[in-house]
Amino acid sequence: MSARAVRLCVAAVFAAAAGLAWPQAQPGPPATLPGVTISGSKATADPVEKSYRRMVRGMDLFERRRALSPQGELRFKLLPRKPGVSLDRLELLVLGKTVETPIPVAPDRTFVLQRDPKALDENAMVTPDRKALTMTWRAEVRTPGLAPNTRRLGDLRLECQVGMEAGLYSNSPSFITRIFSELSTTPAYCDNPENRYLFFADRPIFGVTLVSGDRREMLPASRLYAAAINESNLPAELPYCDCEVLLDRTYFLPLGDRSWPDDALVVFDFMEDGDAPR
Amino acid sequence: MRRASVVLSIAAALAGGCAGPGSLSNAETTPRFRDPQLSVQDASQWLAPGRTTRQEVLDRLGPGEVLRFDTGYEVRVWRAKGARDERATPELVVLFDPAGVVRKVRARPAYAAAR
Numbered sequence: 001m002s003a004r005a006v007r008l009c010v011a012a013v014f015a016a017a018a019g020l021a022w023p024q025a026q027p028g029p030p031a032t033l034p035g036v037t038i039s040g041s042k043a044t045a046d047p048v049e050k051s052y053r054r055m056v057r058g059m060d061l062f063e064r065r066r067a068l069s070p071q072g073e074l075r076f077k078l079l080p081r082k083p084g085v086s087l088d089r090l091e092l093l094v095l096g097k098t099v100e101t102p103i104p105v106a107p108d109r110t111f112v113l114q115r116d117p118k119a120l121d122e123n124a125m126v127t128p129d130r131k132a133l134t135m136t137w138r139a140e141v142r143t144p145g146l147a148p149n150t151r152r153l154g155d156l157r158l159e160c161q162v163g164m165e166a167g168l169y170s171n172s173p174s175f176i177t178r179i180f181s182e183l184s185t186t187p188a189y190c191d192n193p194e195n196r197y198l199f200f201a202d203r204p205i206f207g208v209t210l211v212s213g214d215r216r217e218m219l220p221a222s223r224l225y226a227a228a229i230n231e232s233n234l235p236a237e238l239p240y241c242d243c244e245v246l247l248d249r250t251y252f253l254p255l256g257d258r259s260w261p262d263d264a265l266v267v268f269d270f271m272e273d274g275d276a277p278r
Numbered sequence: 279m280r281r282a283s284v285v286l287s288i289a290a291a292l293a294g295g296c297a298g299p300g301s302l303s304n305a306e307t308t309p310r311f312r313d314p315q316l317s318v319q320d321a322s323q324w325l326a327p328g329r330t331t332r333q334e335v336l337d338r339l340g341p342g343e344v345l346r347f348d349t350g351y352e353v354r355v356w357r358a359k360g361a362r363d364e365r366a367t368p369e370l371v372v373l374f375d376p377a378g379v380v381r382k383v384r385a386r387p388a389y390a391a392a393r
Contacts, residue, residue: 083348204349206373206382218386220364221355221371229355230343248347271351271373271381 048132051167052094052124055113058139058166061187065161068154068262072141074162075110078128079200081242085134092129096122110140136242137168138200148202149270153210154262157255160190160197169197193256198226198241204248204271212264219251226250309356309370312340318368321356322385325372332378339370350376365389 055076062074080087092103092111099119103126105111113126128135139162141155163169164187189195201208208219221229226243228234243250248271254260309318321339324330335354342354357369366388373382 204347204351206353207371207384217365217389218384220367220386221353221357221369222364225345225353229345229353231345234345245348247345248349248351269382269384 048130048135049095049125049127050137052096052113052116052119052126054165054167055126056115056120058162058168059113059115061165062139062141062158062162065158068158068161069141069143069152071143072152072155072158073144075106075112075140075142076166076168077138077140078105078109078111079136079138079242080134080245081136082134083245085130085245087130087135090128090130093127094119094124095127096124098122099124137163139163139166139168146265149268151266151268152262153253153255153260153264153266156199156253156266157190157262159199160195160255161187163197164189191256193254195255196227196252197255198243198250198252200243200246201249201251201268201270203268205251205268206271207269208251208253209267209269210253210260210264211267212261219253223253224251226252309358309368310340310342311356312338318356318370318385318387321370322383325380325383327380327382330380332374332380335372335374335380342370342372351381352378 059074066072078087078090078092087109090105090109092105094101094103094113094116096119099116099122101114101116101119103111103113116124139159141159141162143152143155146152164185169185190197205224208224210217210219225247226241228238228247231237238244238247241247253266311321316339324338325335332352339356342356344352344354346352352374354372354374355369358367361367368388369386371384371386372380375381
């Protein structure tokens with residue numbers, strides 16, 4: 001087996017592990033093939049990598065569906081997944097057979113992916129120097145100029161679609177994905193009235209309110225904290241959720257409810273008042 | 279096993295959907311306070327952020343449903359169980375700080391049926 005083929009096998013193992021809606025085994029790093037060296041001098045063993053091609057597909061979708069967010073800017077975001085994991089001084093690379101391109105990561109752990117035909121041709125991976133299941137990914141679409149405690153619903157609709165297209169969804173516990181998990185791997189999932197695409201606020205939230213003109217509706221508690229309130233099996237299930245250390249920031253929205261226009265605002269009431277994100 | 283439980287969940291959901299539309303019963307819209315006569319609005323007005331303690335809340339309202347965070351914060355919710363339309367179901371949500379004192383209160387009203 002060629003090094004490239006072996007590398008693809010490893011990527012497939014990781015992708016399968018990350019994409020499983022229902023966990024089949026106890027939490028821990030996915031199986032690795034013995035004796036395999038991932039190409040690139042800075043490669044990390046057992047990395048939490050993503051497909052460059054799929055992330056570019058997400059960027060393409062963002063351009064096609066800009067109507068959802070005419071002023072929005074797309075970045076990708078890295079988030080911690082396990083307790084004690086620091087994402088400070090994180091190094092991120094686009095790694096292919098010959099491509100090895102560093103990606104600048106901003107202090108808020110967001111980054112922009114540049115288009116590189118060679119990386120596409122080599123089916124490169126976007127690879128941080130962190131191990132699998134220690135961190136997670138999201139697309140982030142933000143319209144500039146909004147108040148710090150608000151997001152725009154159209155931005156979040158597009159975030160969901162880009163995230164699905166880019167393969168940035170992760171495995172989730174059964175209490176989140178009881179019914180729809182196997183249907184939840186395409187952008188169309190975001191229009192599903194029952195979708196449970198997990199968003200993470202900048203800080204721990206107490207409440208989330210949708211506002212459009214005179215219409216205001218507080219989200220029910222069932223849409224906060226990954227629906228974990230009173231979940232008896234939470235300690236066992238939580239390690240399977242990429243919300244594990246972000247539970248108090250987690251919410252999901254009625255993205256498929258078109259009675260809420262894209263211009264509707266999502267207004268956060270944070271647990272602690274103040275402007276500084278955690 | 280997990281797939282089996284999901285299949286059961288789907289079956290239950292379908293069975294629930296076959297019940298057909300109808301007005302929500304009182305049990306579906308009334309939060310489970312210790313005092314069944316207590317309304318969400320009255321309960322929220324009784325709570326005093328910064329003063330009311332968790333024990334006082336438990337004594338007056340009952341335990342509700344709880345989620346504790348690693349930060350020491352705790353959220354408790356009083357809502358009807360098994361409501362078919364969560365939008366039409368009022369709920370009381372209380373945030374306790376790590377010292378066990380009420381920090382924030384949210385009285386979510388019943389909204390009109392989904393548009």
